[in-house]
Amino acid sequence: MSADTGRGHRVIAGRYALTDVLGRGGMGTVWLATDQVLERNVALKEITFSVDVSAEEREVLRERTMREARAAARLDHPHVARVYDVVEEDGKPWLVMEHVSARSLQEIVEERGPLDPQAVAKIGLDVLDALDAAHEAGIVHRDVKPANVLVDRTGHACLTDFGIATTTGDSSLTTHGALIGSPSYMAPERANGEEPRPPVDLWSLGATLYAGVEGRPPFDKGEAMATLMSVVSEHPAPMLRAGPLESVLRGLLTKDPARRATASQARRDLQAVLAGPPPGSPPPQWTAPPPPQAPGPVAGDKVERIDSEDLRALASASKALLGSVARDIAGRRRERKAEERDGGRRNAQQRVAEKRGAPPRRPEPPVAEPRRKRRFKRRWVVVPVLTTVIVVALLLVGAAVGLALLFGLL
Template structure:
């Protein structure tokens, strides 16, 4: 099965009472895994946010069971967190054979809605949002929880600019078995870390990569990786670098550190926080930024091609196709590396030839009026058939370092994908 975003079923009508207690009022937001309603807790007479899980039409009964279990796990996971930068979960009820999550209502807009309305945000405002989200992630990681779906749609920004992280629907927690379809991975391709595509066990660095992609979207007003189709986007995440940011300013090192493909060399939460604080400290007084007023959610969710953040499922066949495409990319990289190595070999041969036959010094005859003997031309090495013409001022590090790094990353990606595909298909 090819990767495809979930198409939600018909949501509940307004003014419906869920669990005999929570009256739905209006839609706050929509996503690939559900609809979030503004509701009233009739018992406590307070506003709450209720997440309605909407099953995709193409899901099997087993997959629907998995989704129910995942939603219940989200409630258990989020209930373990008590932090001002993470939305609290109050209750979970089951109705119509599906769970409904009752959460703290934060008067806010999602970061995705703000970017859609305003375009690129001031870098200083993005830095402050980043610090809040980073604090929420650190609290989750200390509790043994990896969010796995950090993206602008899951970052809520209050009218005073403060931010909090929400929606732990596909989170993993220590001691809680992974709930997913065998051989499949689930997530938002544009914000999915490369190691997840390689089938590695999600660790805290995957959330830091997703935070980097989220900040890139916020400060640039566009996705760091988007090819219009989930598999193509995931391929770009694994094998390509994002376009250099043009509006990031002092945040550029933060983006570069968080979007490092190798998790071992990726910026840590502590390093990211230090860079963000230093950027803000060096900025001085800047113009205040105020988030826009919340607007009603659209009548239907945006397409995956439009926002690149919809949750998609990648089955074993998808991962095998990704491995094949990566192998093709590896062949191209290998050919480029071979050509560059040949060029460097010819350069070394030229230098050795010049060192073995230095030009003779000018001889000045004794006595006045004598002209110096002409200086013989330096010996030039014979051209080698098929060699690349000599280039001026070429520095080998411009080629060797990027080629080697790219080659190692692609080899690691191929190994991980082949191992995952083999495990999924029962080869091992």
């Protein structure tokens, strides 16, 4: 039961006194609270499911939150905001988490603008370590995004908010097939309704680091289904500021999870970006970034509920798009094979003819157009010559007749 301390502070589970609101999101409100037993500050997340979910889905999410929060409480890692406890108050789950003195990457980018690639690489390495710890414990975060990455004054990061996390093997869908998450940072396989595996967190990490260095998410169309369609079928928006991070981000944002960069590959590449070029090596030829971007809101953070009907329509549209591309590729392959087959058949016929002693096949005569051009040119040579011969002959005949008349022979 909740109570009042007499100083205007609500107390949850008879222990945690709420003080200030730290933040609000689609899944609830995060409070700064005091643990009155251990006398320490904690972060209390009130799970309210403010996204539009049915009563049945709300119950499923409540049960799942309780179960997975207890699983996340097993994590003990310096780059994971620990979950101390999960309690239930007024029919709602409350997550009791470590209070980290830091600000979210979302807030930092909105206030300062995009960060430089080395700073983002440092953040990425810390979040990657946190994800490794979660995945080893069989936990998939499913909601890695700038708002859930806390960055302290030294530039180190901490991953928080396992509110919609799931253990490996669990389904990412509610009882009616609705999908809960932030579309701009959601992996394509989640949009296709596949079971969430660790690669979905690597995709979300790539999208998060992209937003940190570019100041915007790689996929955002302003509307949930349009954004998901972009995630499934389009390339990320062009990178203008990523520089040495670009290849790392492209590896993490590979749509096929089987070809996506692994955690070890991403770590190696992020370490290379953070270290910079080796001493004495020529600096890489990166395109100069545009002028500094003015601080402002970073889109795509909102948690959305995607209905099963919309997911089926998305899957159908993406399959149609992929089918069209596949048909084009298959058509080109058939044309190439037909050309190769015809060429091989002609070569085989030529080889058989040579074995039988037949004379080699003569090449096809040239087309008529060049011959017409040659006749045209010869005509301009032959006609003047014939004309000259005729004129000379006439002159000779005339001279002979004149001589005969002169000597009285005619």
